[in-house]
Amino acid sequence: MRDAQVIVVGGGPAGSSAAYFLASQGVDVLVLDRARFPRDKVCAEYLSPECSRILDRMDALNATEATGAAHLEGMRVRAPNGAVIHGEFAANHGFSGFRDRGLAVRRTLLDSILLNRARSAGAHVTEAARVTDMSMHNGRVTGVQVLQQGKHQTLHADLVIGADGLRSVVARRLGLHRASRWPRRIALVSHYSGVDAIGRFGEMFVDKSGYFGLADVGNGVTNVALVVPVSRAAEVAADRTDFFEQWIAERPHLAGRFSNATRLEPVRATGPFASFAKRPWFPGAALVGDAADFFDPFTGEGIYAALRGGELLADVTATAIGSGKLDSLDRALTAYASRRKLEFKGKWKVERLVGSVISSPWVFNRIALTLQKRRDLADLLVGVAGDFVPAREVLRPRYMMNLLLSATFHR
DSSP states (O other): OOSEEEEEEOOSHHHHHHHHHHHTTTOOEEEEOSSOSSOOOOSOOEEOTTHHHHHHHTTOHHHHHHTTOEEEOEEEEEOTTSOEEEEESSOSSSOOOSSSOEEEOOHHHHHHHHHHHHHHHTOEEEOSOEEEEEEEETTEEEEEEEEETTEEEEEEEEEEEEOOOTTOHHHHHTTOEEEOSSOOEEEEEEEEEOOTTOOSEEEEEEETTEEEEEEEOSTTEEEEEEEEEGGGHHHHHHOHHHHHHHHHHTOHHHHGGGTTOEEOSOOEEEOOOOEEESSSEETTEEEOGGGTEEOOSTTOOHHHHHHHHHHHHHHHHHHHHHHTOHHHHHHHHHHHHHHHHHHHHHHHHHHHHHHHHHTOHHHHHHHHHHHHHOHHHHHHHHHHHTTSSOTHHHHSHHHHHHHHHHHHTTO
């Protein structure tokens, strides 16, 4: 006997999105999360302009804005040589998003809103329930093994959705998880009040040995993140707070902005990144969000990929789930893999190109000088990061030639 048609493992944006859109179509959904909400999450907390479309479809946009979420008009990126790339979402390139601004909001607030929307759509939610393994029969996932209040139990479903993040239990137990050799990076994140000159743009500061990000997340709070190679993990482990604050203090362009700032919480770590699933499904199971793929935080893809992945999975599989026919469900999961690849493959290419460029200060310095002068090129790139300009626009030979040829003149 099954306990639900679908069990979603993880109640973050990916899991809540999948649960909401499935439950809205009449599917019996159970969401399991090991935490109790509200709970915090190590994250840049950036939502691209196209995230608002999905939040609106979930009837969560107004509630998110009511928290005091910050509005972001674009991005500013400082290269190691001091060149600043300035790009805006509202630009003259002919593309427009659901809105002309992004949002930034604490995950303690956002995740609770989204999970409540899943509940409102009819999904059942069980908190403080840790999934430890899959239940299998004849090579097919038939449910999950759960530890709750010291007791083990097995829950059964036609489909298990792994929305359980970077270190997904679902992906690992099914042998789907893979780790790339490059770029292996870790992140340190905290929140501060009183950081100077925080405006309506997300900011990135690329350094020879990592990168640093600042973003207003509303209510006078700034999300502060540092990403460094995993080779520095031992230094981080020795004293992550000292490592974090020393990084800021050693860089004059950052240190002055923190002279009157107050850290509001301990510095937390996450990573390594650059993980992916060899495929996003298994008979009786599917992966969404970071459980399926997370390359690097630089372009801020995490929350949009989570929300869109859950929406896409639900749209592709709801009818098959309702039919109760497992062969139809497997065909739908195959279609999900194809649709997901079509949806994200351009962004995956851009992410990897950006990852290569920021790993080479010499190259990035020259490209940054071009983008500093060519606002049209910068706006297109920021629009791609905002998920409303198609990735093909910055992968076109003309764009690449403009970027690379101009960069050669800065030698």
